[in-house]
Amino acid sequence: MVVPEQVVEPSHVPVLRDRIVDLLAPSLAQPGSVYLDCTLGLGGHASAVLARCPNARLVGIDRDPAALAVAGRRLATFGNRVHLYQAVYHELAEVLAEDGTRSVQAICMDLGLSSLQIDDRERGFAYAVDAPLDMRMDSGQDLTAETLVNTAAPGELVRILREYGDEKFADRIVRRVVEARAKAPIRTSADLVALVDQAIPMAARTRSGHPAKRTFQALRIAVNAELTSLAAALPAALDALAPGGRLAVLAYHSGEDRLVKRAFAEASSDHVPPGLPAVPAALQARFALLTRGAERPTPSETAANPRAAAARLRAIEHKEDAA
The missing domain is CATH 3.40.50.150 (Vaccinia Virus protein VP39)
Structure with a gap:
């Protein structure tokens, strides 16, 4: 190992x-x-x-x-x-x-x-550093956050962000994600953070920590079931x-x-x-x-x-x- x-x-x-x-x-x-x-x-x-x-x-x-x-x-x-x-x-x-x-x-x-898992930047759990969108606790499993973000139906992504992240701007974030992935795959944490930042209203970006915190939490929970x-x-x-x-x-x-x-x-x-x-x-x-x-x-x-x-x-x- x-x-x-x-x-x-x-x-x-x-x-x-x-x-x-x-x-x-x-x-x-x-x-x-x-x-x-x-x-x-x-x-x-x-x-x-x-x-x-x-x-x-x-x-x-x-x-x-x-x-x-x-x-x-x-x-x-x-x-x-x-x-x-x-x-x-x-x-x-x-x-x-x-x-x-x-x-x-x-x-x-x-x-x-x-x-x-938090400290290993290459595993993509952290929103504060740029890394591949992975988020797998077991690197042997197939599903990654990149796959989920780029292939899940919009309604499913909204459900994940709301249910697992308590994200009230889930609709806005998913619209940005769907628009972006139609042009090119979303592959890194920095790509996703930028989309979340664009989707969340300016007044709400600093109320409860990093604006991407809830999105990353929700995706991690979904990827690892x-x-x-x-x-x-x-x-x-x-x-x-x-x-x-x-x-x-x-x-x-x-x-x-x-x-x-x-x-x-x-x-x-x-x-x-x-x-x-x-x-x-x-x-x-x-x-x-x-x-x-x-x-x-x-x-x-x-x-x-x-x-x-x-x-x-x-x-x-x-x-x-x-x-």
Whole structure:
């Protein structure tokens, strides 16, 4: 596996690292405990969990082979406690089967982009630098942002920008894109940024960060099918937790957080028909919430790591006495 030289050892500040370790560590105290990191990235959260929990071993998965290579070097000090797999997080059941693991005691999902993907300019995730319009987390997949921008129907592009980017100027941006691609393919991030800049009214360009931020976010989510994958991963993760096991999820986008909130609310609610005087054990909630709403980074963490600003943390526990 070859990793570009400029991204072999990137800087990395795990978001809400200490809080996540505090939430997950109680379930990893027993010998033989398993910690599943569904979005390993550069291994920042995994390293902290393994250091705090010496009885635990790691099953780490990531769709990005470059991230796995960097994480593998970072986690090598933990020896045979580390088992790494290239996969998308909705494939966690298949990964655990391959690992020979029936259930786990703790799971972390840190959604969105890793520092590696943001910092590697050639991968086209960043709107602030000119690069090919790629945006694939797994470079082996076929669909790229360039393909999507140049071939998707206008109505589909509008839907993507509105649903995944909350972009209220989606119609205007897509009109510019369609006009431009009719003359020549849109191939680079600079090309797309210029079109977005032209489409958004001057008065709205500086209200909430870079004018292309929402467009790039939406295209990245669409290219990598992130919300579809998350919708499948959440029930699979809950099913994989042993009694007493805990799941922590860091979301950075309102669509992600809505999926997590709904899944956790469903799992932590009794399912009782109206009028039933008591809740039978089979209908009682199998899980309990560990966080009240979504926890956010402290101002000091956000100041030290601006990428943490949008993070929302939710955690849930599989009840020990669940049926």
